Amino acid sequence: MKLRAVKGTFDILPEDQRLRRHVLSTAERVLEHAGVLELTPPIFEHTEVFTKSVGASSDLVVQHEMYTFTDRGERSLTLRPEFTAGVLRAYIENGLIVWPTPVKLWSYGPIFRAENPQRGRFRQFHQVNCEFLGLDTPLLDAEAIALLYTVLSACGLEGLTVRLGSVGDPEDAAAYNAYLRRELGARQSELSETSRERLRLNPMRVLDSKDAGDQAVIATLKRPLDFLNPDARAHFEGVQAFLTTWGIPFEVDDSIVRGLDYYRRTAFEIHAAGIGAQSALCGGGRYDGLVAALGGPETPGVGWAFGLERVLDALREAGVRAPEAARPALFLVPMDDEAVAEVAALAFRLRQNLTVLHAYAKRNLGKGFKEAERAGARFAGLRGARERERGVYALKDLATGEQLELPEGELAGFLHERLERPLASSL
Numbered sequence: 099m100k101l102r103a104v105k106g107t108f109d110i111l112p113e114d115q116r117l118r119r120h121v122l123s124t125a126e127r128v129l130e131h132a133g134v135l136e137l138t139p140p141i142f143e144h145t146e147v148f149t150k151s152v153g154a155s156s157d158l159v160v161q162h163e164m165y166t167f168t169d170r171g172e173r174s175l176t177l178r179p180e181f182t183a184g185v186l187r188a189y190i191e192n193g194l195i196v197w198p199t200p201v202k203l204w205s206y207g208p209i210f211r212a213e214n215p216q217r218g219r220f221r222q223f224h225q226v227n228c229e230f231l232g233l234d235t236p237l238l239d240a241e242a243i244a245l246l247y248t249v250l251s252a253c254g255l256e257g258l259t260v261r262l263g264s265v266g267d268p269e270d271a272a273a274y275n276a277y278l279r280r281e282l283g284a285r286q287s288e289l290s291e292t293s294r295e296r297l298r299l300n301p302m303r304v305l306d307s308k309d310a311g312d313q314a315v316i317a318t319l320k321r322p323l324d325f326l327n328p329d330a331r332a333h334f335e336g337v338q339a340f341l342t343t344w345g346i347p348f349e350v351d352d353s354i355v356r357g358l359d360y361y362r363r364t365a366f367e368i369h370a371a372g373i374g375a376q377s378a379l380c381g382g383g384r385y386d387g388l389v390a391a392l393g394g395p396e397t398p399g400v401g402w403a404f405g406l407e408r409v410l411d412a413l414r415e416a417g418v419r420a421p422e423a424a425r426p427a428l429f430l431v432p433m434d435d436e437a438v439a440e441v442a443a444l445a446f447r448l449r450q451n452l453t454v455l456h457a458y459a460k461r462n463l464g465k466g467f468k469e470a471e472r473a474g475a476r477f478a479g480l481r482g483a484r485e486r487e488r489g490v491y492a493l494k495d496l497a498t499g500e501q502l503e504l505p506e507g508e509l510a511g512f513l514h515e516r517l518e519r520p521l522a523s524s525l
């Protein structure tokens with residue numbers, strides 16, 4: 099039997115790394131400039147960290163999407179299906195609760211969900227996640243959304259629009275769910291099987307259905323926004339006012355529903371065209387009450403996560419390329435057996451601040467140059483009996499064809515000087 103990666107997982111090959119790093123370094127720069135600090139929780143937690151937070155009617159629970167196992171100590175553990183629960187557990191456990199508010203935290207790493215794989219939907223994927231804790235002002239929601247938008251724009255995605263909604267306070271959501279139970283309960287025969295199941299567990303999720311029959315029914319219904327209490331409405335309007343002032347493009351989505359149960363008030367997503375059915379690049383919202391549900395003091399919070407693979411997919415669709423990799427400065431070619439160890443030793447010394455590669459066996463001139471070119475090196479450095487005798491290396495500038503000889507001790511200085519100057523002026 100051929101060994102293969104598990105369905106829904108993938109290898110991240112060297113050629114994929116640069117665009118990933120571009121997104122990650124952009125996120126890190128934008129977030130750290132806004133005082134968001136990095137927190138990395140463990141990849142697995144006690145299962146109750148998640149069951150206490152994501153909600154009994156979330157897809158994670160209902161559709162058994164969590165990778166849960168029992169360890170040798172008979173503990174039930176779960177590979178994280180999202181960051182929020184673990185970050186909040188860490189926030190409570192490590193006493194971050196006493197830090198000046200807002201406490202702004204970001205995380206990056208793998209996430210595990212036992213979903214049916216398709217384009218943009220994997221069983222191991224990666225999220226960049228942000229949590230902003232300790233304040234209930236709409237300013238914090240708006241800052242979170244604006245930072246998310248700035249990260250994605252700075253990565254190179256254009257024309258994005260935030261879909262912004264509000265699921266209200268728990269009593270608003272309860273009133274809306276009661277309304278849906280009443281309205282949809284009477285029209286169950288018109289609904290798909292999934293929607294009938296959702297109606298039983300979390301009626302609001304019916305609004306998420308893409309089924310045409312369901313959509314026809316949904317079109318006749320009132321929306322969650324129609325049920326907002328005056329405070330929740332004012333909060334929602336506050337978020338919009340900040341985003342408008344800052345020029346963050348958004349549209350009010352009156353039926354935004356998130357797949358996790360902990361959201362209150364603000365809920366948002368950003369979608370991209372051209373990446374298939376799984377078009378949500380990111381999602382988030384406010385979750386006042388969640389810290390308390392995990393055993394901490396009553397603490398408001400708002401956050402988001404974007405799926406790295408979906409953002410990469412959208413970037414590739416948009417033709418955004420990773421910044422060019424730095425080329426190796428030097429490729430050393432040993433021209434006899436003795437030179438193999440010599441070039442390896444020189445490479446080690448020069449690598450302190452330069453990228454230096456070498457061949458691992460003696461090469462003739464033609465093959466040596468070819469290898470140096472294939473490696474993308476700027477200079478080839480040759481070492482044979484003639485060079486050894488005179489204590490030098492023969493250098494060829496592969497960009498200009500210029501050839502020269504340099505004593506070993508002068509190589510580092512020469513390379514630095516040449517590589518710092520633009521090509522035209524080094525001619």
Ligand code: HAM
Pocket residue numbers: 179180181182211213218219220221223224225227228229357358378379380381382383385400401402403404405406407408
């Ligand atoms: P979520 O909407 O479940 O939210 O996931 C956020 C993002 O992760 C999605 O928009 C999508 O880009 C990506 N994603 C989700 N599932 C998959 C999958 N199977 N394969 C690939 N990408 C996927 C959360 O996880 C919340 N914890 C976000 C949050 C943070 N809310 C408040 N704070």
